[in-house]
Amino acid sequence: MWGVALVAITIGVDRGETNCATPQSNGSSLDPRHWTHFVRIGGYGLSLDRVDAIIRDAVNSHVFGIETDNDIPGRYESFLDPRDKLRAIKAVAEKAHAAGNYAFVYIAGLECITANAAQRPHTLFKDHPDWVQRKLTGEPAVFGGGTAFWIAPGDEDVWISPYASEWRQTYMERVRQIAATGIDGIYVDIPYWMTHFEGWENSWASFDNYTVAAFKKKTGLDARTNIKIGDYTDAGFIRWLDFRVETITDFMREIDHNAKAVNPRCMTIAEIYPGIEEGAPRVGADVYELYPVVDAIAHEYEYGGGDHMAASRTPLDWFGYMTGMYAFRSFAAGKASWMLNYSWDGNKNVDRREAMKNLAMAELMAGANVWDARGHVMSGSNDLETRKLIFNWIAAHEKTFYLPRHPVRPVGIYFSPKTRDYFPKEFIESFRGMMIVLLQSHLEFQIVTPRSMQDFHGEVLILPDVRCLNETELDWLRGLVRNGKALLVTGEAGKYDERLQPRNENPLHKLLAIIDPTREQTSTGPARFIYAPRCPARAYYAELHGHFNDYALQGNYRVASFEKLREQISSEILGLSNSEPAVKIDASPFLSTQIAEVDGKIHVFIANFKGLKSNEVAQQVPERNVRIVFLARRKSKLHVLRFLGEIQELNGEWSHGKMSFTIPEIAKGMVVWCGD
Incomplete structure (x- = not known):
């Protein structure tokens, strides 16, 4: 068998101070250690002869954070001999730094392509069939042209087991060589178990020898014979599901470790499309688990159906995307969230410029970084002037959007990764429904997770059908109740432990003295809570799917059935609190708002989705x-900072310690803050 020839290369890396002075119209003036927080991304195909043109275009179009596509481990030829590509990476890094910019390079995660495979005596699969992921039946994860848009006719596309030790050793060496060029970041694309191509969706791969052996070593179970694939009632399958997520997380952790061992300033960025939904445990790349082991995540996030373009999104779609982005910002815990979403791809009745503006506006209001791309690829632009x-x-306004956002007097809403893993449909419908209630009711919110529990200091915490809780979480909830905080508990919250084992007695019912779990209950003391076994948030989410988009187009909503339910839920939430909100907003439910403290001042980030219609209207x-x-x-x-406008001041009316302001008009979006 033709072995991998490891090419030894020495490339110097400048460990000194990076020159972060940037052109006035191009770069960030902020601390260079945090450049990932302030990127405005454009993508470019990289070769040595294109370096000057890439830097020139990036500077002229105000790109800060240059993505370069020069995949080394994802192409078999350069996996074996990366020297030419490493020279190009080193050159673009040096030129970017000279221009006061930063550059990062794309590499594949577990995918490798051999071009013109039939004409070549050596391809990855021909040389190393044991490295490849497999179904339980033994079918290898090997694909040809047309399987995905990036696989050309005649190509061999394989997906590799992260436990293939010889491959992994060489892969990490390539990571170190890339980091040694002085590049500012390594961007790892879709590090997945193969469950996302047609025919593989329910495979729960991989059952190759390497992976099966690693699972048996860790659990004592044979993945081929001791687990019931896809059966959530089987304890073995739960172990398998968790193992797959842990594997991808460990893989990304090792990439980061290898990069920083050579170049401590080299950032690790993961690109993934699963968000808060069921896709995360299925492909194994869980955004919640990945954030602690990387420096940033690029979210190619997809909510709902259709082509996911900004041009084709409905108003309700936009609220789904806002929910996802706010969750990412919570999971990130101070790290950056990049949005690799797409604005327009030939939608005939939509102005591409308006679609680009809508996408950027929504991402900014969520505190995420904007990536401009043409169509459905990572490079180019639909309109360079826009x-x-x-x-x-x-x-000009990066500090407003990208400095840390701190809670003031929030309503907490709990995101449970384990509940999402094991009850994805039920939990996500409840969580998303409740988040949309908060966004449309213009109530300050804080998404709370198992990692951020101790940072929550609000008066009310919502548990939206959080079925799986461990003892640490339960102890924390007991402490909240003991300290006078209120809970809104819905659905079957607390019924299972973190391993999906049902409890003989629901600890939340015991904590709140709930005798009849089939009946809705409200208590004002000594424990303050609302218990709703039929989750109102899930009902609200279902109601929105009926007529919300029609009402958003008309603008009138007072008589809508969803509005009555929204008012009821938001009123109950406010009734549980012992404190007055820091900000009160009177606006329609077609606006999404976030309230947060930024740089010592309370800000309100407002996105308007009124009047939009999928594939027809992109002007609010x-x-x-x-x-x-x-x-x-x-x-x-x-x-007042209007989207694409300048800061203006409005006077208000003061009474009893409060200032009231009336904003005459909000077009696409706006940020407002109160101060001297």
Whole structure:
């Protein structure tokens, strides 16, 4: 068998201070250690003869954070001999730094392509069939042209087991060689178990010899014979599901370790498309688990159906995307969230420029970084002049959007990764429904996770059908109740432990003295709670699918059935709290809002989705006469930053320690804050 020839290469890396002075219209003036937080991304195919053109285009279009596509381990030829590509990576890194910019390079995770495979005596699969992921039946994860848009006719596309030791050793050596070029980041694309191509969706791969042996070593179970694939009632399958997520997380951790061992300033970025939904445990790349082991995540996030373009999104789709992005920002815990989403791909009735603006506006309001791309690829632009307009404006106001956002007086909503893993449909419908209630009711929220429990100091915590809780979580919840905090508990919250084992007695029912779990209950003391066994958030989410988009197009919503349910749920949430909200907002449910403290001032980030229609209308109907009330001093003013506009000031009316302001019009989006 033709073995891998490891090419030894020495490439110097400058460990000194990076020159972070940047052109006034192009770069970030902020701390270079945090460049990942302030990127405005454009993508470029990289070869040595294109380096100058790449830097020139990036500077001219206000790109800050240059993605270069020069995949070494994902192409079999360069996996074996990376020297030419390493020279190009080193050159683009040096030129980017000279221009006061940063550059990162794309590499594949567990995928490797051999071009023109039939004409070659050596391909990865021909040389190393044992490295490849497999179904339980033994079928290898080997594909040809047309399986995915990036696989050309005649190509061999294989998906490799992360436990293939010889491959992994060489892969990590390639990571170290790339980091040694001085590149600012290594961007790892879709490190997945093969469950995302047609015919593989329910395979729960991989059952290759390497992976099966690793699972048996860890658990004592034979994955081929001791587990019931896809059966959530089988303890062995639960172990398998967890093992697959742990494997991908460990793989990304090792990439980061190898990169930083050579170049401590080299960032590791993972690109994944699963978000908060069931796809995360299926492919094994769980955004919640990955954030602690990488420096940033690029989310190629897809909510709902269709082509996922901004041009084709409905108003309800936009709220689904906002929910996902706010969850990512919570999981990130201070790290950056990049959005590799797409604006327009030939939608005939939609102005591409408006689609680009809508996408950028929504991402900014969520605190995520914008990536401009053409169609459904990572490079280019649908309209370069619009990119320049948006990126130049972001550069001028980057601190407003990308400095840390801190809670003030939030309503907490709990995201349970284990409940999502084991009850994905039920939990996500409840979580997403409750998040949309909070966004549309303009209530301050804080997404709380097992990692951030101790950082929650609000008065009310919502448990949206959080069925799986471990003892640490339960102890924390007992402490909240003991300290006078209120709970809104829905569905079957607390019924199972973290391994999906049902409890003889529900500990939440015991904590709240719930005798009849079939009956809705409310208590004002000594424990303050609402218990709703039929989750109202799931009902609200279902109600929105009926007529929300029609009402958003019309603008009138007062008589809508979803509005009555929203008012009921939001009123119950407010009734549980012992404190007054820091900000009160009177606006329609077609606006999404986030309230947070930024740089010592309370900000409200507002996105307007009124009047939008999938594939037809990308220009919003303005929201008029929005009233906002802040707890503030008498002489405070409202600072208003319209999307793509300049900061203006509004005067308000002061009464009893509160300032009331009326915003005449909100078109696409706006940020407001109260201060002197």
